[in-house]
Amino acid sequence: MFTRLRHFTGMRGIATVPSYVIMQPTTLCNLDCAYCYLPLRAADRRMTLAVAEAAAATVNRWAGRAERFSVVWHGGEPLAAGREHLAALMAPFTGVEHHVQTNATLIDDAWCEFFARYEVRVGVSVDGPAPRTAQRVDRGGGPAYDKIMKGIATLRQHDIPFAALCVVSQPEPGLASELYTYFCDLGCHALGINVEEQEGVNTRTNRHAAQAVRDFWAELTVAWRADPRVEVREVEWAVRYAGAWLADQADELLPRSIDPIPSIGYDGGVVLLSPELAGFSDERYGDFSSGNVLRTPLADIISKAAGNPAGWIAEYLAGVEACRAECPYFGFCGGGHAANRFFEHGRFDGTQTNHCRNSKIGLLEGVLDHVRDHSGVA
Numbered sequence: 019m020f021t022r023l024r025h026f027t028g029m030r031g032i033a034t035v036p037s038y039v040i041m042q043p044t045t046l047c048n049l050d051c052a053y054c055y056l057p058l059r060a061a062d063r064r065m066t067l068a069v070a071e072a073a074a075a076t077v078n079r080w081a082g083r084a085e086r087f088s089v090v091w092h093g094g095e096p097l098a099a100g101r102e103h104l105a106a107l108m109a110p111f112t113g114v115e116h117h118v119q120t121n122a123t124l125i126d127d128a129w130c131e132f133f134a135r136y137e138v139r140v141g142v143s144v145d146g147p148a149p150r151t152a153q154r155v156d157r158g159g160g161p162a163y164d165k166i167m168k169g170i171a172t173l174r175q176h177d178i179p180f181a182a183l184c185v186v187s188q189p190e191p192g193l194a195s196e197l198y199t200y201f202c203d204l205g206c207h208a209l210g211i212n213v214e215e216q217e218g219v220n221t222r223t224n225r226h227a228a229q230a231v232r233d234f235w236a237e238l239t240v241a242w243r244a245d246p247r248v249e250v251r252e253v254e255w256a257v258r259y260a261g262a263w264l265a266d267q268a269d270e271l272l273p274r275s276i277d278p279i280p281s282i283g284y285d286g287g288v289v290l291l292s293p294e295l296a297g298f299s300d301e302r303y304g305d306f307s308s309g310n311v312l313r314t315p316l317a318d319i320i321s322k323a324a325g326n327p328a329g330w331i332a333e334y335l336a337g338v339e340a341c342r343a344e345c346p347y348f349g350f351c352g353g354g355h356a357a358n359r360f361f362e363h364g365r366f367d368g369t370q371t372n373h374c375r376n377s378k379i380g381l382l383e384g385v386l387d388h389v390r391d392h393s394g395v396a
């Protein structure tokens with residue numbers, strides 16, 4: 019179905035206003051997961067109030083003009099910053115939705131009261147039943163599963179809704195249906211699945227047999243369709259795209275320009291497009307930072323990068339155009355993430371990565387395999 023090229027008009031250049039920002043309240047994480055990409059997770063470098071205030075000065079203007087605007091607190095482990103400090107960092111923001119992505123191990127009654135008071139949307143990271151979550155370990159190498167479950171049980175006692183994020187390191191038969199049943203029982207309202215990525219300090223390969231990946235996504239689609247209780251992010255993307263394609267409206271799904279996704283580090287440094295690049299540097303590209311909110315308003319940092327793309331950002335935009343010219347999946351994918359290109363290819367203007375084979379091409383084809391198997395369409 020997706021072997022022929024179509025001309026897609028979205029994802030041209032970088033938008034000057036993002037749809038959300040990512041804030042790093044601390045670099046520290048109390049866990050030490052085997053696949054983690056974060057370089058500074060053993061160090062407790064905390065964001066200062068001055069950084070939060072400087073970011074909020076721009077974000078509050080954007081939020082005032084948008085229907086919804088999200089501030090995502092992502093570490094390290096954001097709860098490792100402590101309730102008092104996180105509350106102080108959130109205080110300058112107005113009119114935004116706060117989100118945390120947490121490993122859940124620190125969640126207790128007091129954190130649940132905090133989430134309720136500040137209306138924080140909670141995402142927890144867990145990879146399935148204990149043996150599937152065995153790569154999530156504490157700093158002594160011990161399994162974190164029981165602590166994760168305790169945190170999730172506390173969320174449930176307080177009726178705090180939560181989404182789950184699951185890393186799959188090895189797609190294999192039976193895994194997708196096992197995971198879907200598990201997450202239905204866990205009580206999350208939404209599920210995202212990341213096939214493990216080779217990025218940051220995680221240099222493990224993410225090359226998998228194409229058929230194994232397709233079969234994983236097809237099996238997940240079967241499980242979801244049999245009992246669509248939990249919203250499965252990736253399957254919904256693929257189903258929406260396939261529907262738009264059949265209605266000849268696929269070109270309307272991609273945003274017109276690329277979301278800059280500013281990620282504001284603990285020290286105020288701003289990395290655009292891929293938060294996974296923060297904390298790294300390279301001989302050719304420097305430290306990937308586009309500026310610092312303590313010196314330049316966030317709006318100006320993004321406007322400059324969008325209006326006059328230079329360095330690695332210009333190279334990334336060339337990569338997106340190469341994808342548009344060559345890849346039949348561009349309308350679904352939009353050109354992939356900068357960090358996947360860099361950490362797999364060592365540069366930004368390549369096209370296919372293992373990540374896009376696993377999580378874009380394999381996903382779309384797997385969902386379509388399911389449709390073909392159940393509709394009689396060849």
Ligand code: SF4
Binds near residue numbers: 348354
């Ligand atoms: S990143 Fe991969 S799937 Fe996406 S458009 Fe480029 S080549 Fe295609």
